[in-house]
Amino acid sequence: MDEAQKTAEFMARIENGEKIEANDWMPEEYRNLLIKQIHMHGVSEIMGAYPEKEWVPKAPSIRRKLALNAKVQDEIGHGQMLLRLAEDLSRPYGRGREALMEDLLNGHVKFHNVFHMPAPTWADAGVIGFLVDGGAIITQAALLESSYAPYARMLKRIVAEESFHMQYGESVVLALAEGTTRQREMLQGAIDRWWEPMMFFFGPRQMGQSAEKMMHYRIRTKTNEELRQKFINRYVPRLQALGMRVPDPLVKKDPVTGEWGYTEPDWVRDTEMVRNNSGPQSQARLHLRRQAHSEQRWVREAVMHATALATV
Amino acid sequence: MESQDVPHWIALLQPIADDEWIIAHRGSEWLGLAPDLEEDLAFSSINQDKMGHAQYYYALLEELGEKTPEDMVYGRSKEQWRHAVVLETAHGDWARLVALRYFYEVFDALRLERLSTASWQPLQDGVRKIRREEAYHLQHFTTWFEMLATGTEESRHRLREAIADLWPLLGGLFLWGPSEHFLTAIGLDSLRGSELQRSWETHVAEKMRSMDLPWPGALSSPVLDGRLGEHSPDMHDLLQVMTEVRRSEPAAHW
Amino acid sequence: MALNAAEYRVYEVFVQRDASQFHVNVGSLRAVNSEMALQMARETFFRREEPCEVWVVPQDCIVASPRDSAYLPVHTMDKQYRLPAGYDNAPRWKRFKAKAMTIEEVAEEMATHKQGGA
Numbered sequence: 001m002d003e004a005q006k007t008a009e010f011m012a013r014i015e016n017g018e019k020i021e022a023n024d025w026m027p028e029e030y031r032n033l034l035i036k037q038i039h040m041h042g043v044s045e046i047m048g049a050y051p052e053k054e055w056v057p058k059a060p061s062i063r064r065k066l067a068l069n070a071k072v073q074d075e076i077g078h079g080q081m082l083l084r085l086a087e088d089l090s091r092p093y094g095r096g097r098e099a100l101m102e103d104l105l106n107g108h109v110k111f112h113n114v115f116h117m118p119a120p121t122w123a124d125a126g127v128i129g130f131l132v133d134g135g136a137i138i139t140q141a142a143l144l145e146s147s148y149a150p151y152a153r154m155l156k157r158i159v160a161e162e163s164f165h166m167q168y169g170e171s172v173v174l175a176l177a178e179g180t181t182r183q184r185e186m187l188q189g190a191i192d193r194w195w196e197p198m199m200f201f202f203g204p205r206q207m208g209q210s211a212e213k214m215m216h217y218r219i220r221t222k223t224n225e226e227l228r229q230k231f232i233n234r235y236v237p238r239l240q241a242l243g244m245r246v247p248d249p250l251v252k253k254d255p256v257t258g259e260w261g262y263t264e265p266d267w268v269r270d271t272e273m274v275r276n277n278s279g280p281q282s283q284a285r286l287h288l289r290r291q292a293h294s295e296q297r298w299v300r301e302a303v304m305h306a307t308a309l310a311t312v
Numbered sequence: 313m314e315s316q317d318v319p320h321w322i323a324l325l326q327p328i329a330d331d332e333w334i335i336a337h338r339g340s341e342w343l344g345l346a347p348d349l350e351e352d353l354a355f356s357s358i359n360q361d362k363m364g365h366a367q368y369y370y371a372l373l374e375e376l377g378e379k380t381p382e383d384m385v386y387g388r389s390k391e392q393w394r395h396a397v398v399l400e401t402a403h404g405d406w407a408r409l410v411a412l413r414y415f416y417e418v419f420d421a422l423r424l425e426r427l428s429t430a431s432w433q434p435l436q437d438g439v440r441k442i443r444r445e446e447a448y449h450l451q452h453f454t455t456w457f458e459m460l461a462t463g464t465e466e467s468r469h470r471l472r473e474a475i476a477d478l479w480p481l482l483g484g485l486f487l488w489g490p491s492e493h494f495l496t497a498i499g500l501d502s503l504r505g506s507e508l509q510r511s512w513e514t515h516v517a518e519k520m521r522s523m524d525l526p527w528p529g530a531l532s533s534p535v536l537d538g539r540l541g542e543h544s545p546d547m548h549d550l551l552q553v554m555t556e557v558r559r560s561e562p563a564a565h566w
Numbered sequence: 567m568a569l570n571a572a573e574y575r576v577y578e579v580f581v582q583r584d585a586s587q588f589h590v591n592v593g594s595l596r597a598v599n600s601e602m603a604l605q606m607a608r609e610t611f612f613r614r615e616e617p618c619e620v621w622v623v624p625q626d627c628i629v630a631s632p633r634d635s636a637y638l639p640v641h642t643m644d645k646q647y648r649l650p651a652g653y654d655n656a657p658r659w660k661r662f663k664a665k666a667m668t669i670e671e672v673a674e675e676m677a678t679h680k681q682g683g684a
């Protein structure tokens with residue numbers, strides 16, 4: 001069977017709603033799109049650990065400290081599971097964990113815009129759990145129908161853990177909203193900081209070429225705008241119920257179309273920031289990852305040489 | 313429990329609770345910084361377990377009339393903490409972490425073994441559950457200790473440096489404050505510092521011999537005795553960070 | 567050995583949730599040896615459950631059938647005779663004014679947890 005025939009059969013399977021497995025034959029383009037998507041998703045989970053990690057030592061109660069520990073740990077766990085998938089897909093290119101991690105440190109793979117931003121107060125840590133995890137849950141739930149079965153299976157597991165993140169984030173935000181004037185101000189400040197990044201998070205209305213191709217292969221099935229609308233629709237009423245201000249005067253529901261309006265984020269500036277790792281916290285957080293990965297290569301080397309417990 | 317025994321049980325539990333809390337707090341600073349992702353997950357769980365253990369001991373202390381667990385953690389000055397100073401020190405490299413954790417886990421396992429015979433039932437019940445989690449902690453850091461000891465030139469070198477750095481502070485683990493008489497009063501003589509230390513030295517010396525690591529000599533009594541509330545500047549910094557949010561609005565709920 | 571000698575090995579993780587169930591694959595991880603793989607599997611996959619047994623298997627030890635292959639059975643021809651649904655005893659029992667049996671009902675009756683008596 002030649003390449004064109006194989007591709008045609010593959011597309012027929014996809015259109016039939018069949019799921020693809022890691023060892024199935026797949027067009028090079030499909031493999032590369034998957035690697036791009038899952039690699040970016042995985043490193044974003046890992047980089048997403050850092051803004052909240054800063055607040056673990058400062059968490060203001062025993063329960064919050066335990067919960068935030070567990071939540072940040074889960075995010076690293078999501079990164080681990082997703083990188084494993086990307087590693088398996090990258091096998092034909094001879095690339096494994098080390099290579100995929102190096103890509104992050106060298107700027108060859110991007111991570112989500114939100115994790116380039118500072119989290120200067122405890123409320124920011126809560127709003128990350130509330131809005132950023134909220135947004136991530138929407139995008140991840142939309143991927144549960146992905147044509148790539150290992151991704152869909154893993155996302156099921158991830159989404160189950162996210163339901164804890166959602167409860168945790170809401171709990172922190174509710175405590176602040178029920179709290180003192182200063183706590184409410186702190187919360188409003190954090191919402192003001194995170195709203196615009198969240199609009200960017202879902203990507204432009206006009207999707208890029210690779211996003212279109214991912215729709216074609218049913219790696220993803222919903223448009224950026226559909227997801228953003230679901231997010232606004234879910235979170236605006238809740239913020240308003242808490243007496244919090246949505247920091248965008250254009251956020252209104254069109255009574256006819258039911259569509260939410262919003263101010264376009266600065267697409268050019270933020271795209272540059274993600275591409276160049278030039279956001280306010282991009283370098284500091286990459287530095288932490290470098291500390292973990294590159295500066296501790298000696299540890300991984302040592303254990304691979306260890307004679308104690310060497311695997312037969 | 314006889315009312316005259318209450319101060320004895322407090323003298324017993326406070327150092328243990330504080331040891332567990334402080335080592336877990338320092339451990340949690342490693343989130344996202346372990347040498348590989350899988351280890352990040354394993355190590356974080358260990359720290360969460362230990363925070364849970366501390367919380368359990370603090371709840372028992374509250375039953376004995378001490379402050380609430382929250383106030384024990386967030387409402388004490390440096391001088392009121394009773395953990396060993398070695399546990400509060402700011403972290404160094406992974407070899408130091410592994411050495412510290414291995415030494416502590418051996419110590420804690422011995423302490424828990426003896427604690428499991430305590431006559432106070434709630435403590436005995438808690439210790440039974442805690443020991444099941446601690447078995448994993450000891451296993452995990454024993455594995456790490458062995459792997460670094462038998463790894464490369466560099467890992468052996470770093471491990472030896474770490475041991476040399478920690479050794480002068482380790483004696484502080486085996487102290488019990490101004491007097492050990494309370495142990496006799498509550499029937500736990502087996503927890504005496506000298507007893508614990510002898511068992512610990514036997515265990516650790518055997519491991520170091522099998523890993524071909526030189527024995528650095530007898531443990532000395534530390535310059536600062538955390539069991540008496542003496543702490544280093546690192547503890548000052550730790551408390552500043554730990555209570556930062558809480559202090560910003562002391563009356564608030566979070 | 568692994569594809570890249572400078573990396574930890576990949577282990578597939580299988581869990582048996584309780585003694586009545588088979589081991590199922592839940593994902594994979596990297597570990598330097600099987601001892602560490604077991605230790606890591608615990609916190610990578612079971613932070614919120616208490617499994618009864620865990621297996622770790624080097625990924626390169628698994629031999630998988632091709633998805634579309636002679637190794638995989640296909641039942642294209644009528645095999646109704648060996649399926650419970652291939653039998654129409656229920657209406658026939660009815661004609662004899664007796665009730666058809668199902669295996670579930672028998673199993674349920676045999677279950678020890680069930681209270682006896684009327």
Ligand SMILES: [Fe+2]
Pocket residue numbers: 045074075078136158162
């Ligand atoms: Fe996540």
Ligand SMILES: [Fe+2]
Pocket residue numbers: 075133136162165
């Ligand atoms: Fe999350």
